[in-house]
Amino acid sequence: MSDTVIIIMGPTAVGKTEIAIEVAKKINGEIISADSRQIYKGLIIGTSAPVNPEVPYHLVNFLDPKEQFNAMEFSRLANELIKDIHKRKKRAIVVGGTGLYIRALLGNFFLGNTRNENIRSELRKRHQKGENLWNELNLIDPELAAKIHPNDFVRIERALEVYYTTGKTMTYLRKFGNHQKPDFISKKFLLTMNKDDLYKKINKRVDEMINSGFLNEVQNLLNSGIPANSPGLQSLGYQEIVNYLNGNISLPQTIEKIKQRTRQYARRQLIWFKSEKDTITINLSNTTKEEAIKIITELSK
Incomplete structure (x- = not known):
C-alpha cells in the first residue's frame, strides 16, 4: 500500500x-x-x-x-x-x-491537445468588446453553463476553447471522452x-x-x-x-x-x-x- x-x-x-x-x-x-x-x-x-x-x-x-x-x-x-x-x-x-x-x-478525461491560442485570442477580443460569451456557452453546453458564473471569463473561455477545438462540449467529453x-x-x-x-x-x-x-x-x-x-x-x-x-x-x-x-x-x-x-x-x-x-x-x- x-x-x-x-x-x-x-x-x-x-x-x-x-x-x-x-x-x-x-x-x-x-x-x-x-x-x-x-x-x-x-x-x-x-x-x-x-x-x-x-x-x-x-x-x-x-x-x-x-x-x-x-x-x-x-x-x-x-x-x-x-x-x-x-x-x-x-x-x-x-x-x-x-x-x-x-x-x-x-x-x-478528454485527453489530447485542446489548447488553441488563436481561439483564445479571438475569445479575449470578443470579451473585451463586451460580448456575452456566457450566453454563447449556454446555447452550446447549457449543462456546463449552469455551473459557471456569467462573470467567470476564465472558465467560459476554456469551455468555448475546448468546444471550438474539438467540436465536442466539455460535458460530452467528460462523460464519453477517452478515459x-x-x-x-x-x-x-x-x-x-x-x-x-x-x-x-x-x-x-x-x-x-x-x-x-x-x-x-x-x-x-x-x-x-x-x-x-x-x-x-x-x-x-x-x-x-x-x-x-x-x-x-x-x-x-x-x-x-x-x-x-x-x-x-x-x-x-x-x-x-x-x-x-x-x-x-x-x-x-x-x-x-x-x-x-x-x-x-x-x-x-
Missing part, C-alpha cells in the same frame, strides 16, 4: 490543509495541491495558500497570474510529481477542493462539515483574510503589473477586492460579497464531491481533527 496515493478533498475552509500536513508528517509524505487558485504566485492570503509548511508542498505559488492553467495540465504535472515522490520512497498526498483537477488526475486509468492506486477521503458549521468557518476565514492584509495583497499585485482581468485575479475574492479598490463598492459590501460567493462555492464543491465513488467521508462537525488524522493515517497504511 506504500504506493497508494492519498486523496484528501473537501469544500473550502473545512480544514484540508492542516489535516493533510499532519498526516504527511506521520507517514513520510509530500503534498500535491489540487487547488486552482493556489497555483498562482502572490495569491497567498486570498487563497489560504500554505506558507512555510512543515512538509514538501507542491504546485502552490508557482505560476504567473497572467497565465492560463487547466485540469489536464494539472494532471500531467501531478502525475510527474507522484512518480518522483514514489521513486524517493515517500508517500504522495493530493489535497484540494478543485474537483475537476482531482477527476482529471484519476480519470484523464484512462491512472498508473497508481488511490484512496479518497472527503472532509465535510454540517452546513452551519462550515458557513461559520467561511465567514470567520474571510474576516481573518481582510485583517491579515488581503487588500494590500491585491493592490500589490495590481501595482506589479498584473492586469485586473488576468486569470489569477479572476479567483474568488480577488475580483471583489479589485472592485473595491476601484471605488465601485464599499468595504462592508465587499466583505459580505466575498462571504456569500464563498458559501455558494462551498455548496457547489460539496455537490461535486458527494458524487465521487469509493470515498471515505469524515464529518468534522462530529469528528475531531485528531480523530480525522488518525482515521486517514490508519486507513492509508
Whole structure:
C-alpha cells in the first residue's frame, strides 16, 4: 500500500490543509495541491495558500497570474510529481477542493491537445468588446453553463476553447471522452462539515483574510503589473477586492460579497464531491481533527 496515493478533498475552509500536513508528517509524505487558485504566485492570503509548511508542498505559488492553467495540465504535472515522490520512497498526498483537477488526475478525461491560442485570442477580443460569451456557452453546453458564473471569463473561455477545438462540449467529453486509468492506486477521503458549521468557518476565514492584509495583497499585485482581468485575479475574492479598490463598492459590501460567493462555492464543491465513488467521508462537525488524522493515517497504511 506504500504506493497508494492519498486523496484528501473537501469544500473550502473545512480544514484540508492542516489535516493533510499532519498526516504527511506521520507517514513520510509530500503534498500535491489540487487547488486552482493556489497555483498562482502572490495569491497567498486570498487563497489560504500554505506558507512555510512543515512538509514538501507542491504546485502552490508557482505560476504567473497572467497565465492560463487547466485540469489536464494539472494532471500531467501531478502525475510527474507522484512518480518522483514514489521513486524517493515517500508517500504522495493530493489535497484540494478543485474537483475537476482531482477527476482529471484519476480519470484523464478528454485527453489530447485542446489548447488553441488563436481561439483564445479571438475569445479575449470578443470579451473585451463586451460580448456575452456566457450566453454563447449556454446555447452550446447549457449543462456546463449552469455551473459557471456569467462573470467567470476564465472558465467560459476554456469551455468555448475546448468546444471550438474539438467540436465536442466539455460535458460530452467528460462523460464519453477517452478515459484512462491512472498508473497508481488511490484512496479518497472527503472532509465535510454540517452546513452551519462550515458557513461559520467561511465567514470567520474571510474576516481573518481582510485583517491579515488581503487588500494590500491585491493592490500589490495590481501595482506589479498584473492586469485586473488576468486569470489569477479572476479567483474568488480577488475580483471583489479589485472592485473595491476601484471605488465601485464599499468595504462592508465587499466583505459580505466575498462571504456569500464563498458559501455558494462551498455548496457547489460539496455537490461535486458527494458524487465521487469509493470515498471515505469524515464529518468534522462530529469528528475531531485528531480523530480525522488518525482515521486517514490508519486507513492509508
